[in-house]
Amino acid sequence: MGHTPYNAVTVLRAKFDRWLAEKAEEAGAMIVTGIKVEKVIKEGNRVIGISTGDEEMLADVVIAADGINSFISQEAGLRGEIKLEHLAVGAKALIELPRATIEERFHLTGNEGTAYAILGEATHGVAGGGFLYTNQESLSIGIVMRLDDLVKERVKPPEVLDDLLEHPMIAPLVKGGTMTEYGAHLTGEGGLNMVPQKLYTDGMLIIGDAAGFTINSGLVIRGMDLAIGSGMAAAEAVIEAKKKGDFSENSLSAYSRNLEESFVMKDLKFYAKAPGFMESDRLYKDYSSVVNKLFNKVYTHDLTPKEHLMKVATKSFKECGISMFDLAKDGIMGVRAL
Numbered sequence: 001m002g003h004t005p006y007n008a009v010t011v012l013r014a015k016f017d018r019w020l021a022e023k024a025e026e027a028g029a030m031i032v033t034g035i036k037v038e039k040v041i042k043e044g045n046r047v048i049g050i051s052t053g054d055e056e057m058l059a060d061v062v063i064a065a066d067g068i069n070s071f072i073s074q075e076a077g078l079r080g081e082i083k084l085e086h087l088a089v090g091a092k093a094l095i096e097l098p099r100a101t102i103e104e105r106f107h108l109t110g111n112e113g114t115a116y117a118i119l120g121e122a123t124h125g126v127a128g129g130g131f132l133y134t135n136q137e138s139l140s141i142g143i144v145m146r147l148d149d150l151v152k153e154r155v156k157p158p159e160v161l162d163d164l165l166e167h168p169m170i171a172p173l174v175k176g177g178t179m180t181e182y183g184a185h186l187t188g189e190g191g192l193n194m195v196p197q198k199l200y201t202d203g204m205l206i207i208g209d210a211a212g213f214t215i216n217s218g219l220v221i222r223g224m225d226l227a228i229g230s231g232m233a234a235a236e237a238v239i240e241a242k243k244k245g246d247f248s249e250n251s252l253s254a255y256s257r258n259l260e261e262s263f264v265m266k267d268l269k270f271y272a273k274a275p276g277f278m279e280s281d282r283l284y285k286d287y288s289s290v291v292n293k294l295f296n297k298v299y300t301h302d303l304t305p306k307e308h309l310m311k312v313a314t315k316s317f318k319e320c321g322i323s324m325f326d327l328a329k330d331g332i333m334g335v336r337a338l
Contacts, residue, residue, distance in 0.1 A: 010113055010115075010134070011224075014181070035052045037051070038050075038052060038053050039072065040076050041058070047201065047202060060203070060241075061204065061205065063204070064078075064204065065209075068185075068188055068210070076201060078198055078200075078201055078206055080196075082212075084147050084151065085146065085148045085190070086189055087147040087186055087190075088128060088189045088216075089144070089145055089157050089184060090143070090144040090184060090186075091142050091143055091157040092140060092161075092183060092184075093140075093142060093179050094140055094182075095138060095174050095178065096180050097137065098137065099137050102136075106134055108134065113133065113134045114134050115133035117131055119284070119288070120283075120288030120291075122160075123160060124160055125153065125281075125285045126155050127149040127283075129143070129144060130144075131143075131144070132173070138180070139174060139177065141161075141164070144187065144221060145160065147186070157184060158184075187209070187221070187223065188212050190275055191214070192271075195213065196211065196212065199255060200252040202247070203247050203252075205234045208230055208231065209227065213227060215267060215268060222267075226267070233258035233259045237258055238252075289320045290316050293316040293320065297312045297315070
């Protein structure tokens with residue numbers, strides 16, 4: 001990441017969220033923390049505020065940004081119960097290391113960074129993947145596993161993450177570091193398939209994870225940029241509604257139009273087939289074994305004559321129970337999805 005335009009930037013949420021909150025306050029927002037929003041308040045069919053149990057807060061428009069579970073979106077009738085196959089569990093650790101150590105281990109200088117995407121045995125055969133990326137003075141490392149597969153295989157995310165940290169390829173990179181944060185949360189995996197048909201109603205909009213705005217393309221998992229993009233689209237719709245003094249469903253439908261014109265819906269539609277491709281068990285169980293067998297045969301020198309690479313590859317696929325039809329099918333699906 002040494003040259004502009006940069007292809008990615010890493011942020012630490014603990015610092016980024018605090019900075020963003022300060023910017024919001026500077027712009028005139030009032031931030032209230034440490035309370036749980038229990039339900040929406042309605043006047044007829046229109047949402048007019050939220051209840052925290054003992055207190056009520058009234059507003060022209062409520063924007064639900066309460067994460068993947070978003071109980072208030074369900075209560076408002078904008079979203080039903082999410083299917084297990086559309087959810088994943090993510091577990092992540094933050095490991096602090098001196099900046100000089102990180103630069104030396106990952107061959108970095110200045111503000112350069114490194115990101116690894118990990119697929120295969122890292123998730124113990126469960127659909128999902130692992131990740132590792134550098135920050136200036138820490139490493140973020142974790143795994144994301146689909147919830148339905150996790151339940152079926154009875155795998156525990158903390159154990160999977162511990163195994164990843166001890167893997168021979170990872171252990172030297174985190175050696176000597178101090179784990180300062182550890183957490184787990186649900187994330188969306190369904191892409192466009194889990195986005196509700198309606199994202200707005202009288203007096204209310206839903207954005208970010210609450211609206212199912214996540215993308216797992218198999219190469220990257222995206223959520224923060226979609227949350228920010230949908231937040232901007234919602235803000236523009238509310239400003240327009242405020243000018244008209246009309247916060248009805250019809251007026252707030254401008255939110256949907258704004259989303260369609262932004263990268264949010266365009267990218268969700270572009271990667272709509274990716275979740276289906278990522279459901280194949282072969283991606284997480286068989287192909288990693290094929291690669292291991294293939295390179296083992298290629299690089300093992302046992303004084304026997306070498307075979308043509310195509311023949312070696314064919315044998316490796318056959319030993320792992322993968323037919324050429326399966327390989328072709330997965331290849332075509334991958335190209336169409338990604």
